[in-house]
Amino acid sequence: MASIHISSVHKLYGSTPAVRGIDLIVENGSFMVILGPSGCGKSTLLRMIAGLEDITAGEISIDGRVVNDVEPARRGCAMVFQNYALYPHMTVAQNIGYALKVAGMPRAERDERVRRIAGTLGLELLLHRKPSELSGGQRQRVAMGRAMVRSPGIFLFDEPLSNLDAKLRIQMRLEIKRLHRELRTTSVFVTHDQVEAMTLADKLVVMNDGLIEQVGSPAEVYRRPNSRFVANFLGSPPMNFLPAVIDREGSACLADRRMPWPQLRWDLAEGTAIEIAFRPSAARPVTGATAAGILPFEAEMIEDLGSEIHLHGAVADTIVAVALPAGTVLPTVPYGIAIADEAVHAFLAVNGSRVDPLVIPAIDTKTIGADACREKSLSSI
Numbered sequence: 036m037a038s039i040h041i042s043s044v045h046k047l048y049g050s051t052p053a054v055r056g057i058d059l060i061v062e063n064g065s066f067m068v069i070l071g072p073s074g075c076g077k078s079t080l081l082r083m084i085a086g087l088e089d090i091t092a093g094e095i096s097i098d099g100r101v102v103n104d105v106e107p108a109r110r111g112c113a114m115v116f117q118n119y120a121l122y123p124h125m126t127v128a129q130n131i132g133y134a135l136k137v138a139g140m141p142r143a144e145r146d147e148r149v150r151r152i153a154g155t156l157g158l159e160l161l162l163h164r165k166p167s168e169l170s171g172g173q174r175q176r177v178a179m180g181r182a183m184v185r186s187p188g189i190f191l192f193d194e195p196l197s198n199l200d201a202k203l204r205i206q207m208r209l210e211i212k213r214l215h216r217e218l219r220t221t222s223v224f225v226t227h228d229q230v231e232a233m234t235l236a237d238k239l240v241v242m243n244d245g246l247i248e249q250v251g252s253p254a255e256v257y258r259r260p261n262s263r264f265v266a267n268f269l270g271s272p273p274m275n276f277l278p279a280v281i282d283r284e285g286s287a288c289l290a291d292r293r294m295p296w297p298q299l300r301w302d303l304a305e306g307t308a309i310e311i312a313f314r315p316s317a318a319r320p321v322t323g324a325t326a327a328g329i330l331p332f333e334a335e336m337i338e339d340l341g342s343e344i345h346l347h348g349a350v351a352d353t354i355v356a357v358a359l360p361a362g363t364v365l366p367t368v369p370y371g372i373a374i375a376d377e378a379v380h381a382f383l384a385v386n387g388s389r390v391d392p393l394v395i396p397a398i399d400t401k402t403i404g405a406d407a408c409r410e411k412s413l414s415s416i
């Protein structure tokens with residue numbers, strides 16, 4: 036096991052910045068997931084830790100030793116790639132044991148180590164096969180075995196599951212989680228799949244445009260996104276955003292001049308443009324649209340996904356989505372949607388940063404876990 040310290044790291048490709056100043060600590064034995072859209076710089080960051088890319092500025096240390104100029108093989112990292120990168124002419128056993136052979140380990144000891152790792156990964160019966168005779172999941176397991184064989188201090192995973200079909204992805208994800216529980220090897224896992232990120236991470240890092248937007252436990256990041264970008268990126272259907280303006284009392288006034296949450300006050304100047312946001316799963320249909328916390332809503336489309344129901348409709352000219360538990364019976368009379376104070380988020384229109392109300396309502400944790408882990412809906416984006 037080893038810790039990684041990343042300070043003020045920048046990467047330029049020619050004059051194009053890919054990573055624009057990252058500070059991050061990966062603690063010993065932790066599983067950190069870096070999540071972000073395509074092109075945000077997450078693979079570049081991982082490759083700089085591995086030593087496969089030079090660092091333009093800043094410093095990366097592993098276990099207290101600056102490794103900027105240390106060659107990849109001497110950093111104690113093993114990397115698992117998206118495309119497996121297996122040697123096609125070698126058997127599974129040879130692929131897994133190759134690094135030990137190169138290191139000069141005697142045959143008997145090597146075979147014993149390969150057998151043990153193959154056992155951990157359920158590959159015992161496939162040791163004599165070539166990669167072309169394996170399924171995608173089996174190949175990925177061999178790639179894992181090859182990374183594990185030298186007992187590295189750090190595992191680096193670059194979207195290792197993205198070539199697998201949905202079912203295998205889940206299986207391999209659980210396997211990686213089980214392996215991490217057993218081995219406790221410090222791991223950094225790059226993905227753009229939020230289900231993978233939410234389920235694997237001890238600590239989640241959301242990146243955007245070469246910068247870190249937020250670091251925290253998956254639940255923290257999901258519950259309290261600190262920017263509009265993170266709020267919009269995590270969750271499916273995505274969060275709903277309603278344009279609003281701060282009134283004289285500090286309350287949020289929507290485009291239709293309603294102030295549904297009179298108890299929520301922000302310490303912002305009158306006229307400040309904000310966006311009020313809420314998760315689709317935080318809204319509940321209610322009849323009678325006059326009480327506090329209730330918005331007028333008219334469903335334009337209803338999607339029954341089996342596991343839940345999605346309503347799409349408009350609130351004050353903005354399209355919003357509502358996610359309801361399967362079997363919810365919708366009112367037969369006109370209805371609104373209720374959003375509790377504690378489910379309301381707000382972001383400054385000018386830069387998307389989070390602004391909390393003066394009194395922060397308690398968060399209802401019951402709704403969070405269920406929503407964050409709702410596999411089917413999350414994986415659909």
Ligand SMILES: Nc1ncnc2c1ncn2[C@@H]1O[C@H](COP(=O)(O)OP(=O)(O)OP(=O)(O)O)[C@@H](O)[C@H]1O
Nearest residue numbers: 048052053071072073074075076077078079080227
């Ligand atoms: N070798 C390279 N030469 C020039 N530009 C590069 C190179 N590698 C990456 N980039 C650019 O750097 C930026 C970050 O790329 P990177 O591969 O790190 O993103 P990513 O978040 O991992 O994306 P993806 O999920 O699509 O792999 C992108 O704009 C990309 O085009």
